[in-house]
Amino acid sequence: MHKSVLNLVNIQNEIKLNFKRVPNIIAVSKTFSSIQILPLLDHGHINFGENKVQEALDKWVDLKSKYKNIKLHMIGKLQTNKVKNAISLFDYIHSIDNKKLAEKIANEQQKQNKSIKFFIQVNIGDEEQKSGISKKDLREFLSFCKNLKLNIVGLMCIPPISSNSDNYFNEMKILNKELNLQELSMGMSSDYLNATRNSSTYLRIGSKIFGNRV
Numbered sequence: 001m002h003k004s005v006l007n008l009v010n011i012q013n014e015i016k017l018n019f020k021r022v023p024n025i026i027a028v029s030k031t032f033s034s035i036q037i038l039p040l041l042d043h044g045h046i047n048f049g050e051n052k053v054q055e056a057l058d059k060w061v062d063l064k065s066k067y068k069n070i071k072l073h074m075i076g077k078l079q080t081n082k083v084k085n086a087i088s089l090f091d092y093i094h095s096i097d098n099k100k101l102a103e104k105i106a107n108e109q110q111k112q113n114k115s116i117k118f119f120i121q122v123n124i125g126d127e128e129q130k131s132g133i134s135k136k137d138l139r140e141f142l143s144f145c146k147n148l149k150l151n152i153v154g155l156m157c158i159p160p161i162s163s164n165s166d167n168y169f170n171e172m173k174i175l176n177k178e179l180n181l182q183e184l185s186m187g188m189s190s191d192y193l194n195a196t197r198n199s200s201t202y203l204r205i206g207s208k209i210f211g212n213r214v
């Protein structure tokens with residue numbers, strides 16, 4: 001078995017040992033080449049994540065035409081001038097966090113006659129430099145997105161680094177429930193067990209599957 005596939009299976013088994021349920025795992029392939037992604041595709045893995053539109057186009061236009069079941073997730077910050085390509089390539093966008101972007105996306109979906117799925121990114125640690133909508137604006141922003149007919153499936157967060165992620169994940173779980181959303185995008189290589197404990201449904205795991213990025 002290829003190393004990346006072995007890593008994925010080990011993570012799935014570790015989660016199974018600790019919890020009743022295994023969330024979806026998004027294999028975050030940013031910086032890794034098509035050749036490095038192929039073993040996971042041949043293993044039948046479905047969910048992959050990228051954080052840059054151009055890099056994703058370069059790799060995934062081809063791969064998606066061969067592996068038609070793939071679900072591709074945009075997990076990085078999305079500039080409005082990249083929305084057109086993002087809507088044509090991705091199945092999920094995890095990083096909606098402002099009204100201008102939401103409007104641009106709604107507009108582009110209409111043009112392309114497409115409807116993909118979205119997460120609203122929440123700045124759960126109230127960090128000045130971080131992307132994400134603040135907690136106080138979240139409810140209003142969700143209605144705004146729903147009025148635009150965006151299919152918002154859940155909330156996404158990246159908790160503050162070097163913090164105990166447990167409290168933030170728990171807060172996300174409560175927010176998601178209050179807003180009646182089904183999916184929850186949280187948990188990375190260092191904290192996916194905490195995220196699973198707090199009802200995450202989409203883990204975004206990169207280095208623990210593919211190895212360290214250079």
Ligand SMILES: *Cc1c(COP(=O)(O)O)cnc(C)c1O
Nearest residue numbers: 028051075188189204205206207
């Ligand atoms: C890179 C990235 C990940 C994966 O990070 P790892 O620590 O390598 O698992 C998850 N989420 C986002 C938003 C990322 O940019």
